[in-house]
Amino acid sequence: MKTYLHFLKSNLLYNKVELSFSYGLTGLVFCFYFYLREVGSEAMTGMNFVSIAFYALLYAFFSNKKKFNLKYLVSLPMPKAQMLMVKTCSDIVFFAPFICLGFAGGILSKLEVHPLALFVLLVQAAILASLVLFDSDVEQPRVENTKASFVNRLVFIRNKLDFLFSLGIVGGIAAVVFISKIDEVAAGLILVTIGFLGIGLKYYQSLRLLKDESLSYFIVKRDMLKMGLKASLIAAPVVFMHLNSDKLNSPFGSNKVFESILKNDLGTLEKYVETGELPVSKGYTPLLVAGRVGNVEAFNLIYSKAESSIDDVVSGKKFFGYGVAHLSALSNNLSMMERVLSIRPDALDMKTSQNKTPLMVAASNCKAEMVDYLLHKGANPNIQTAKGETALILAAKRSCIASTALLLEYNANPLVKDKKGKMALDYFGENSKLKYLFKRKMPKEHFEAKRALASEEKL
Amino acid sequence: MIIEAINVVYRVPNGQTVYEGLSLQVRPGEFLGILGRNGAGKTTLMDLLTGYRPISGGSLKVMGEEPISSHRRNKDQIFVLSHDIQIQQSHKVSNYLEFTSFFYPLYDKKLEGELVEYFDLDPSAKFGSLSTGQKVKAQIVAAFSCMPNLILMDEVTAVLDPESRKKFFDLLRTVKRRQECSVVMATNIAEDLNGIVDKVLFIDRRKATVHKVDEIRHLFNLEDAA
Incomplete structure (x- = not known):
């Protein structure tokens, strides 16, 4: 020493x-x-x-x-x-x-x-x-x-x-x-x-x-x-x-049924569906896989002939608790989402165990088209996750500009705070180019109060 | 025994063999000179004695310990003085002496002051502003102030001016007379060893042989040249 x-x-x-x-x-x-x-x-x-x-x-x-x-x-x-x-x-x-x-x-x-x-x-x-x-x-x-x-x-x-x-x-x-x-x-x-x-x-x-x-x-x-x-x-x-x-990048593992869904090989898929040999891998059922990759034909085939439930949720580590609606939102395939909603209209605001909705999944993954579609269909933008995050906060966290703009347009509340006490704008930064959009939706008093606080601090 | 080498072999990995069967003994108070042509391996022998390089064969002990060993206890009785040692340019002479003194329990601060004066050194001068000879003089001051039992010197006299050389050899003679420590001195200047060392180790073509001081002239064919 x-x-x-x-x-x-x-x-x-x-x-x-x-x-x-x-x-x-x-x-x-x-x-x-x-x-x-x-x-x-x-x-x-x-x-x-x-x-x-x-x-x-x-x-x-x-x-x-x-x-x-x-x-x-x-x-x-x-x-x-x-x-x-x-x-x-x-x-x-x-x-x-x-x-x-x-x-x-x-x-x-x-x-x-x-x-x-x-x-x-x-x-x-x-x-x-x-x-x-x-x-x-x-x-x-x-x-x-x-x-x-x-x-x-x-x-x-x-x-x-x-x-x-x-x-x-x-x-x-x-x-x-x-x-x-x-x-x-x-x-x-x-x-x-x-x-x-x-x-x-x-x-x-x-x-x-x-x-x-x-x-x-x-x-x-x-x-x-x-x-x-x-x-x-x-x-x-x-x-x-x-x-x-291929296998490593796939979140749901690899088997012949999943491969036939991915390759849109409906003939092979049909054979497996008829024999009833539908495997579950990494917590994914074939129906969930079809939803995740946005293959509507495969989805219809499995849904109509096999005893697959529309209420299946991922039990694997990745995307745990996601239902077919969440996975469809992730696939960014509007036809897939349309088909899911035609079977289960209430899946629009379906929640995972963490209170995550398909809109939140689309917003946090910058799937602007899907966000637009779900909002148009009437998805609620102000639902909060277990951490208090709204779809707007999630989009802001990931800097998804188009999704943020759409959510504000469809009256997502910008004043909602998560459990850390932060609003969506806080994640973008005060000088963000999106400030104007937020300003349009936020009450004047908010900015005035903040400005007063800043000048007090400087003094 | 201060130094005991038995059949030492040193081979540079992927390179030439420098010594084969080098044997040597240095007793307490004894002064040994090392001579050899350029590239014969004088500095390499100093590196082996310091523990900077490991031997390839045989046995080498300095103060009863293998120099390459990680757990040497007697190292505070050895001082290495070499033209190869570089001190940071921004260090003052006093900084260097203070840093070194920490490691030697017998370090004599009073003697340090006397030697600094004796060699006309400025303690506040930075190493970057010193000439090669002045840097070596700072090392000489540290070496003798540490009161070691063994001083290993590698090519230090060649860079000293005539006055400083005389002062240095006078100091060495005093140390030798008092039998305070042993000295191993590698040099290219054969005349430096006259009257200073007790014996000479001559290294030539992988072989090292011990000679008396008066045999130096024969070793380099100096008589023919004269």
Whole structure:
């Protein structure tokens, strides 16, 4: 700890100019944010912060170089393991702007990760970056002193492949965590744990690199095998996804009945319908699939001959609780919706367990034509979900401009607030080009009160 | 034994063999000079002794420990002084000395002050503004103030001006007389070793042999040249 503080102190004291510059710039970014925070949505500002954080990371990468060269550090009386630990952890002062900006960006972009976990993840990223920098400090002098030969130059390719491999693993795990839509605390915990494992692995690799000089060179027998294995592991998922793209992209899995619906192969479908062999896959019945893909003929065939119920709902993970009307709204096929409504007129405002209506599904997916059709048929635009969201709020959240305009036209109430206390306009941002449309529908007093509040704050 | 090397082999991975069967012993208080033609492997030997590079075969121990080991306990009794060591340009001489002193429990601040004066160094000068010779002098001040049992010096005298060289060798003679520490000194200037070292390790074509100081002239065929 004493040695760590000594390194930290020396980093702070002896790099005053560099650090003042980068910390000062970060401060300016925050000042600009507070000054201009009324402009644009929070999500956009968040993305801007993330972009600036990326530049801060690059700056830290280039400025955090050549304080003491490796020979000096190795000659110091402390174990290599300790030297590596204190050096990389104390270099965190150079990455502080990246951590602050990345944190602000993550919070404003409403990333589905707990704030504490986000902070720890950014610190972990900084330590990893520092370890990567350290590796290059170890390798560069070694490689520079070797004879220029084709085999020795292969080190460059090997290192790039290693980097891609690590990036692939990290990206893959993060994608799985986000896609699985687990609780944000659990997601944070999983990512932080993986982050610590990653740091542990990188630390071990860096320590090995420091002790084993041969790792800085390309040893044909050893490295060709490793490269081949890693290249296969990178290529295998890509090839698998390419070969099975149809199945993977399908939210309802793949079987012969579903395939015949997708391909509009009514002959094959009829055979299965007559034998009564209608499978359920990933919570989807054939009738729901027909509704989802907007195949009216297949829908009629299944509905008329099989014992399928119009009240079927998706029991699978994706679109859980959606009925055939919701799926038809998603398909954006007006004939499909017309057919469903002809069988069940009350399906117009059919609700899922979360109170979601077909209009909300169409609005939140920017299916303007469907929104227009449903509103024309008399769908209620002011129903609220369990989270208090109306179709207008959902359309605003996704920046679906045409759907928002249509909903306002059909008298959707712009003053309804969700459970976070936000109205649709709040999701667009005060200076949105749609403000005029909202203004037409919102009482004058709302804007006057807001303006008065803003001028009071300024005073 | 301060340094004990038995049949040390060092091969650059994917490269040439630098030594085969290097054997060597340095006792407490003994001064060893290392000589060899350019590219013979003098700096590489220093790297092996520092633990910067691992040996490929044989056995090498410095103060009873393998230099490449991660858990060395006696490293605070060794100081490495090298022309290869770079200090950040924005560091002042005083910053560097303070940073280094933290790691050496026997560091003598009073001696540091005397040596700074002796070598006519400005403690407030930044490394970026110093000449190569002045940078080496700052390292020399740190080396002797640390009161180590072993100083490894790699090509430090070549960059010093005549006055500083004289001061440096006077200091070395004082240290040798008091038998305060052992010194291993790699250099290209054979004359530097006269009257300073007890023996010389000569590295030539992968072989390293130990010689007496008065044999130096024979090693480089200097007599024929004269």
